[in-house]
Amino acid sequence: xxxxxxxxxxxxxxxxxxxxxxxxxxxxxxxxxxxxxxxxxxxxxxxxxxx
Numbered sequence: 664x665x666x667x668x669x670x671x672x673x674x675x676x677x678x679x680x681x682x683x684x685x686x687x688x689x690x691x692x693x694x695x696x697x698x699x700x701x702x703x704x705x706x707x708x709x710x711x712x713x714x
Contacts, residue, residue: 666698666699666702666706667695667699669698669702670696670702671695673698674691674694674695674698
């Protein structure tokens with residue numbers, strides 16, 4: 664699964680959680696991109712054997 668789909672899945676999980684999230688204050692696309700960047704970093708670290 665590509666990281667963008669993973670990020671969208673994370674947002675969907677957050678949306679379905681009990682945690683109160685004020686989505687109208689959040690730019691969804693920016694949040695998805697931030698999650699994708701972090702997932703990419705994680706992938707690189709795992710590939711390099713770091714962490």
